[in-house]
Amino acid sequence: MAAGYQVLREPLWNKGLSFTPEERKSKNLTGLIPHTIESLQTQCARAMKMIQTRQTPIDKYLYLSSLKDQNVDLFYRLVMDNIRELMPLVYTPTIGDVCLQYSSIYTRPEALYISIKQRKSIATMLRNWPFPNPEICVVTDGSRILGLGDLGLNGVGISVGKLALYTAAAGIHPEKTLPIVLDCGTNNETNLKDPLYLGLRQKRVSTTMQQEFMDEFMAAVKEVYPEMVVQFEDFETEKAFKYLDRYRNTQKCFNDDVQGTGAVVLAGYIGAVDLSGVPLEEQRLVFMGAGSAGVGVAKQLMEYYTRRGLSEQEARSKFWLVDTKGLVTRDRGDNLAEHKKYFARTDNNGLQFRTLEEVIAYVKPSALVGLTATFGVFTESVVRALKASVDGGGLGRRPILFPLSNPLTKAECTFEQAIQWTEGTAIFASGSPFSSVTVDGITYHPNQGNNVYVFPGLGLGAILAKASRVTDEMVYNSADALAKSLTADEIHKGLIYPRIERVREASLVVAREVMKAARRDGVSELPEEQWVEWEEWGDVALMSYIRQRVYDPVSFGDARVRL
Numbered sequence: 001m002a003a004g005y006q007v008l009r010e011p012l013w014n015k016g017l018s019f020t021p022e023e024r025k026s027k028n029l030t031g032l033i034p035h036t037i038e039s040l041q042t043q044c045a046r047a048m049k050m051i052q053t054r055q056t057p058i059d060k061y062l063y064l065s066s067l068k069d070q071n072v073d074l075f076y077r078l079v080m081d082n083i084r085e086l087m088p089l090v091y092t093p094t095i096g097d098v099c100l101q102y103s104s105i106y107t108r109p110e111a112l113y114i115s116i117k118q119r120k121s122i123a124t125m126l127r128n129w130p131f132p133n134p135e136i137c138v139v140t141d142g143s144r145i146l147g148l149g150d151l152g153l154n155g156v157g158i159s160v161g162k163l164a165l166y167t168a169a170a171g172i173h174p175e176k177t178l179p180i181v182l183d184c185g186t187n188n189e190t191n192l193k194d195p196l197y198l199g200l201r202q203k204r205v206s207t208t209m210q211q212e213f214m215d216e217f218m219a220a221v222k223e224v225y226p227e228m229v230v231q232f233e234d235f236e237t238e239k240a241f242k243y244l245d246r247y248r249n250t251q252k253c254f255n256d257d258v259q260g261t262g263a264v265v266l267a268g269y270i271g272a273v274d275l276s277g278v279p280l281e282e283q284r285l286v287f288m289g290a291g292s293a294g295v296g297v298a299k300q301l302m303e304y305y306t307r308r309g310l311s312e313q314e315a316r317s318k319f320w321l322v323d324t325k326g327l328v329t330r331d332r333g334d335n336l337a338e339h340k341k342y343f344a345r346t347d348n349n350g351l352q353f354r355t356l357e358e359v360i361a362y363v364k365p366s367a368l369v370g371l372t373a374t375f376g377v378f379t380e381s382v383v384r385a386l387k388a389s390v391d392g393g394g395l396g397r398r399p400i401l402f403p404l405s406n407p408l409t410k411a412e413c414t415f416e417q418a419i420q421w422t423e424g425t426a427i428f429a430s431g432s433p434f435s436s437v438t439v440d441g442i443t444y445h446p447n448q449g450n451n452v453y454v455f456p457g458l459g460l461g462a463i464l465a466k467a468s469r470v471t472d473e474m475v476y477n478s479a480d481a482l483a484k485s486l487t488a489d490e491i492h493k494g495l496i497y498p499r500i501e502r503v504r505e506a507s508l509v510v511a512r513e514v515m516k517a518a519r520r521d522g523v524s525e526l527p528e529e530q531w532v533e534w535e536e537w538g539d540v541a542l543m544s545y546i547r548q549r550v551y552d553p554v555s556f557g558d559a560r561v562r563l
């Protein structure tokens with residue numbers, strides 16, 4: 001009977017060899033699969049073996065992607081149990097290569113592909129999505145994918161990758177996730193010339209036209225999936241800020257590159273300041289890169305200062321932003337982009353500083369943050385100058401060095417360089433994962449300051465709180481919760497983020513605090529009695545509510561307890 005075969009062909013129903021004898025009978029599977037019964041763990045062991053036989057990261061990705069297309073439970077169990085090894089394949093850095101080659105490696109649909117030519121039927125397209133009531137959507141227009149620039153439709157890989165982590169790192173059911181690319185053309189000549197390119201073969205439309213398209217898209221989302229949270233991803237800077245401002249007060253949305261990155265860096269910064277020996281008020285931060293991430297991070301860090309009693313003026317004075325033209329100052333004599341104006345310095349006495357070296361000599365920073373998407377801009381002389389300026393402040397002080405651009409090919413410096421040029425003293429976090437480094441018998445462990453520690457929990461918290469908006473308080477508390485989620489052992493090891501194996505545990509804590517923040521801000525639409533009960537029973541009750549709602553594939557025969 002066909003029904004049995006269909007069960008095996010449907011990735012959300014297929015359990016591979018984990019069907020019980022009863023299921024095999026009732027679903028007419030007898031004979032269609034080998035007689036043996038395996039736990040998910042045994043099936044994972046087979047998959048890991050297969051991954052190890054694949055030579056390149058892309059090949060490994062393709063294997064994983066086809067596994068996801070055959071057996072969703074197996075894919076997620078595998079990623080969750082081997083997150084350190086597999087996250088770099090389903091996410092940054094490999095996902096960057098996947099996006100670059102997306103049109104060449106495409107085999108089957110895995111997202112909603114909405115082009116501006118179809119703008120009149122957005123609601124229909126949303127309704128065509130095969131799974132009912134998605135809870136979270138990651139949408140990109142492909143205009144600034146990681147640090148790789150405009151990739152057009154090919155950028156859809158990042159929506160797919162981020163949503164895989166919503167499931168693996170926060171337990172949102174895979175059926176409830178919706179990846180979307182809005183194709184507004186591309187200015188990427190390589191794509192435009194590629195005969196296999198899947199997107200619109202035209203230059204990007206005007207900003208006015210895209211704005212109208214976005215309005216229509218957001219209105220259609222509100223109409224078709226009013227409960228869904230929208231994560232804006234990898235929109236180029238101006239649009240990132242514009243769309244966030246435009247929709248944040250009326251719809252459930254946030255921007256991962258502005259707010260997610262801001263929150264994750266703040267969480268790491270809180271831990272880093274503790275380790276640095278330089279008190280918070282004495283920290284001086286130089287930001288290389290003044291795009292959506294640079295300004296987003298600086299604003300989030302500023303919020304930390306103001307919550308600790310500094311005036312806005314005092315807090316802002318701790319930040320020096322640098323772009324390709326040098327230190328961002330009011331009197332630099334160029335047309336400063338709107339989003340840079342807030343942090344433009346006015347205390348430079350008419351002096352301008354064109355290179356990062358000049359800025360460091362002038363500012364004498366204690367922390368250097370890179371969000372430039374340019375490999376190697378933290379040169380040996382830059383990093384040594386940073387260390388020297390921190391050493392000048394007193395013995396035992398440590399520089400904070402965050403080269404955060406993704407993927408690894410865009411990192412401002414490598415972990416090994418950071419260790420060598422600072423004699424092992426740097427408190428280091430990068431966006432994509434570096435390996436540990438051993439120098440003179442001492443092994444140093446890098447931190448990965450990636451928004452994967454924030455967006456899954458932030459989204460989950462917003463969904464479970466039934467938040468009508470994603471407020472600043474919710475974002476701030478995601479950072480605060482992450483900073484507090486480290487174990488004593490992690491703190492003892494000098495880490496500033498939880499070990500990646502604990503990302504799911506940390507995400508649930510983030511979700512809990514995001515929910516509470518939504519409640520405080522009056523945007524949670526959960527029944528009042530529910531909140532009263534949690535407020536009476538405390539975090540334990542709320543946490544147990546969260547745990548009961550997360551996806552955690554287990555199978556017959558697995559010797560595991562639920563998270």
Ligand SMILES: O=C([O-])CC(=O)C(=O)O
Nearest residue numbers: 092146147257406450451
């Ligand atoms: O995707 C990542 O790894 C972090 C991120 O949002 C970006 O670099 O745009």
Ligand SMILES: [Mg+2]
Nearest residue numbers: 146233234257
């Ligand atoms: Mg991004």
